[in-house]
Amino acid sequence: MRPAISPGLAARLAGAGSVVAFTGAGVSAESGVPTFRGTEGIWVKFKPEELAHMGAFMKNPALVWEWYAHRKTIIAGIRPNAGHEALVGMERIIPRFAVITQNIDNLHRRAGSRTVYELHGNIERNYCMDCGKAYGNDLVLSAEGIPGCTQCGGLVRPDVVWFGEMLPADEWDAAVRAAEGADLFLSIGTSALVYPAASLPLIAQQAGAYLVEINPEPTPMTARTDEYLKGPSGTILPMLLAEMERARTER
Ligand code: OAD
Numbered sequence: 001m002r003p004a005i006s007p008g009l010a011a012r013l014a015g016a017g018s019v020v021a022f023t024g025a026g027v028s029a030e031s032g033v034p035t036f037r038g039t040e041g042i043w044v045k046f047k048p049e050e051l052a053h054m055g056a057f058m059k060n061p062a063l064v065w066e067w068y069a070h071r072k073t074i075i076a077g078i079r080p081n082a083g084h085e086a087l088v089g090m091e092r093i094i095p096r097f098a099v100i101t102q103n104i105d106n107l108h109r110r111a112g113s114r115t116v117y118e119l120h121g122n123i124e125r126n127y128c129m130d131c132g133k134a135y136g137n138d139l140v141l142s143a144e145g146i147p148g149c150t151q152c153g154g155l156v157r158p159d160v161v162w163f164g165e166m167l168p169a170d171e172w173d174a175a176v177r178a179a180e181g182a183d184l185f186l187s188i189g190t191s192a193l194v195y196p197a198a199s200l201p202l203i204a205q206q207a208g209a210y211l212v213e214i215n216p217e218p219t220p221m222t223a224r225t226d227e228y229l230k231g232p233s234g235t236i237l238p239m240l241l242a243e244m245e246r247a248r249t250e251r
Helices: 007-015 054-059 061-076 084-092 107-111 137-142 169-180 197-206 233-250
Strands: 018-023 096-101 116-118 121-128 155-158 184-188 210-216 225-228
Touching: 007 233, 018 084, 018 169, 018 197, 054 061, 061 121, 061 137, 084 096, 084 107, 084 233, 096 169, 096 184, 116 169, 137 155, 169 197, 184 197, 197 210, 210 233
Parallel strands: 018 096, 018 184, 096 116, 184 210, 210 225
Antiparallel strands: 121 155
8 A cells, every 4th residue: 555645744845945865776666677686686687796896897898798788778778757757846846956876777867857966877878997088878889899999999888886896976975965964865766785875864864854765665774764655666756746746835
């Protein structure tokens, strides 16, 4: 059964000056992107250390590229869902609104979200490991085998964060600032297991934010949240937006 949105939560959202939506793979599940850790998760079929790791790339760049080319093609063929779109609707209304995402699928920007901090990179971008030249997906998907840099001949890699790598510093710093300044923090479709990203809801809560989780399954964070809305984000987020709009007209 879907949870009703309480009038208290709708009023809180309608009156908030600053809101953060922190998203994980679950927000894209209804667009057809497999999550990482479910029974259909990507890591059930592939071991992460075999693929999303610099050591793996240096050892077998052709295999890693084959996997990324496959993922890039899947992601290019899907569309943002009602959950992504509801977040765009919230950004239009709330004075300061940021999406902080662990997803690399670019679906928040494609939906129309404007302030988006990407903690784990973006699968539509690539760069040369030697000279840093940036590439879109056209060159890498049309390349035979391993894409090489047209400028210096170096190895081109996807602009995503691999296991063991640092998060991009600017995105992380901006995400922490947004979390610390949030009145309300929505943690959506993430298993809240992968650090440092998973520390953001708690950073926000310690700085005074009201913490709301949206997920069909409880997570290690659920017990610490102020409200838990059990269900898929493609259903819950449009409900939340509608109740927030209703609360605004009643103010
Ligand atoms: P996970 O696959 O770990 O978790 C996905 C979460 O989405 C789970 O808690 C599901 O219950 C939930 N979920 C499934 N369907 C949903 C739906 N329709 N609506 C809302 N929630 C739903 O993915 P992440 O938490 O994003 O990092 O994983 C975090 C990071 O781990 C990824 O960014 C990736 C991976 O290692 C890197 O690649 C660096």
